[in-house]
Amino acid sequence: MSKSAGCCKRFLHYAFDYETPKTLVIPSLGVGFVFRFTQFLVVMYVVGYVCVVQKAYQDTDTVISTVTTKVKGFAFTNTSDTEPRFWDVADYIIPPQVLKQQHNRFFLQLPSPSTTCVDDCNCVEGRSDPRGNGIQTGLCENYSTTARTCEVLSWCPLEIDTKLPEHALLVAAENFTVLIKNSITYPKFNFHRRNILPHVNSSYLKRCEFSRLTDPHCPIFRLKHIVSEAGEDFQDMAVKGGILGILIDWSCDLDWWAGECLPKYSFRRLDNKHPVNNVAPGYNFRFAKYYKTADGEETRTLIKAYGIRFDVIVFGTAGRFSIVPTIVNLGAALSFLSLVPVVADWFLVTCSRKRDLYSRHKTTHLTEDADSASVSMGTTYGTQ
Numbered sequence: 572m573s574k575s576a577g578c579c580k581r582f583l584h585y586a587f588d589y590e591t592p593k594t595l596v597i598p599s600l601g602v603g604f605v606f607r608f609t610q611f612l613v614v615m616y617v618v619g620y621v622c623v624v625q626k627a628y629q630d631t632d633t634v635i636s637t638v639t640t641k642v643k644g645f646a647f648t649n650t651s652d653t654e655p656r657f658w659d660v661a662d663y664i665i666p667p668q669v670l671k672q673q674h675n676r677f678f679l680q681l682p683s684p685s686t687t688c689v690d691d692c693n694c695v696e697g698r699s700d701p702r703g704n705g706i707q708t709g710l711c712e713n714y715s716t717t718a719r720t721c722e723v724l725s726w727c728p729l730e731i732d733t734k735l736p737e738h739a740l741l742v743a744a745e746n747f748t749v750l751i752k753n754s755i756t757y758p759k760f761n762f763h764r765r766n767i768l769p770h771v772n773s774s775y776l777k778r779c780e781f782s783r784l785t786d787p788h789c790p791i792f793r794l795k796h797i798v799s800e801a802g803e804d805f806q807d808m809a810v811k812g813g814i815l816g817i818l819i820d821w822s823c824d825l826d827w828w829a830g831e832c833l834p835k836y837s838f839r840r841l842d843n844k845h846p847v848n849n850v851a852p853g854y855n856f857r858f859a860k861y862y863k864t865a866d867g868e869e870t871r872t873l874i875k876a877y878g879i880r881f882d883v884i885v886f887g888t889a890g891r892f893s894i895v896p897t898i899v900n901l902g903a904a905l906s907f908l909s910l911v912p913v914v915a916d917w918f919l920v921t922c923s924r925k926r927d928l929y930s931r932h933k934t935t936h937l938t939e940d941a942d943s944a945s946v947s948m949g950t951t952y953g954t955q
C-alpha cells in the first residue's frame with residue numbers, strides 16, 4: 572500500500588470510527604471505594620454548598636430603602652467664644668463651634684505673604700483668591716506701622732480659626748439620642764418592612780434604647796453608644812469632626828421556613844483616620860445665619876461647624892425559593908457527577924494493582940473483518 576493510501580485510511584478511521592461505551596464490571600474494592608467516595612464528595616458539594624450555603628434554589632432581589640432621623644437631647648454651653656446658652660432639638664441640627672458677628676464691609680486683610688503689598692500696583696481691582704478673604708479693591712493701605720496689605724470687600728471682622736478648641740462645644744451631645752426610621756422594600760417579592768417592627772407600640776418607643784444584648788431592635792440610639800461601638804472616642808471625634816456610618820443590614824431569607832426578616836445594625840467610622848499623617852483631619856463646614864440690625868444693616872453670624880456626621884447606610888439582598896434557579900443550578904451542580912467515572916477510570920489505569928489488565932480491557936478496537944472472537948490489542952470480543 573502506498574504511503575498516501577495509508578494516510579488516507581488512517582484519516583478515515585480517525586474521522587469515521589464510531590465509539591460506543593461498553594460496560595466493564597471491575598470487582599475491585601479500591602476502585603469501587605474511589606468511585607463511591609468521589610460520588611459522595613459531589614453530592615456533599617451539591618447539598619452542603621450549593622443548596623445550604625449558596626441557597627442556589629432562590630431567586631434574589633436587592634433592597635430599596637428610605638431613612639429619616641430625629642435627634643433629641645438638651646445641652647448648656649458657656650465658653651469664652653459664646654454667651655451662656657441652652658440648646659434643644661431645634662438648635663443643634665447643625666451644631667456650631669465658632670460663632671462670629673460679621674458685616675459686609677471694605678477692610679484690610681491680615682498681613683501674610685499673599686496679602687502684603689508695597690503700593691497700589693500690587694493690588695489688582697476685582698481679583699479674588701479662593702484662599703484669601705474677599706475681592707480686592709485695588710488699594711494698598713497701612714495695616715499697621717510696619718505692614719501694608721491689600722484692601723478687600725468682604726464680611727468683617729475676619730474669621731480667625733487658626734487653632735481648634737480643646738473641647739467640643741456640645742459636650743453633652745454624647746447623651747443625645749437619635750430615632751432612625753427606615754422603610755425598605757424588595758419589589759420583586761412585593762415585600763415591605765420597617766425597622767420599627769410590627770410588635771412595637773408607642774409606649775415602648777418612648778422608653779426603649781438600642782442595646783445589642785438587651786434591646787437589639789429598638790430604633791433609638793444613644794450617640795455615645797454608636798461612637799463607642801465603632802471603636803472611637805466621642806469627645807475626641809467631636810473636636811476634629813469625623814464621619815460615622817450606621818449600617819443597617821436587611822439581608823433576608825424570605826422562605827416560609829426561614830426566620831423573620833429583621834434589620835441588623837452595625838457601626839463603623841467611615842472617614843480615614845490616619846494614625847501618622849495628621850494633615851486636614853476630621854470634618855467641618857461653614858454656614859451663616861442672616862439678620863438685620865436696628866439701623867437696617869445686614870449682619871450675619873458665621874458658624875464653622877465641626878462635628879460627627881452620621882451616615883445611615885442601608886444594604887441587603889433577599890432570596891426566595893423559585894423553580895427556575897432551582898432547576899438551572901441543581902442541573903449545573905449535578906453535572907459534576909459525570910466527572911466521577913473519569914476520576915475512577917484514572918485511578919483504575921494508573922494506581923490499581925491490576926492496572927495492566929484493566930488497561931488492556933478498557934478499550935476494544937474491532938477490526939473490520941472481525942467475527943465473534945477476533946479483537947485487536949489482545950482483548951477478547953464477546954467472550955468476557
Ligand SMILES: Nc1ncnc2c1ncn2[C@@H]1O[C@H](COP(=O)(O)OP(=O)(O)OP(=O)(O)O)[C@@H](O)[C@H]1O
Nearest residue numbers: 641642643644747748749750773776777778791792
Ligand atoms: N431622638 C429620639 N430619642 C428618643 N425618643 C424619640 C426620639 N425621636 C423620637 N422619639 C420618640 O419616638 C416616638 C415616635 O417619634 P415620632 O417622631 O414619630 O413622633 P412625634 O410624636 O412627632 O415625636 P415628638 O413630638 O416627641 O418629637 C415618639 O414617642 C417620640 O417621642
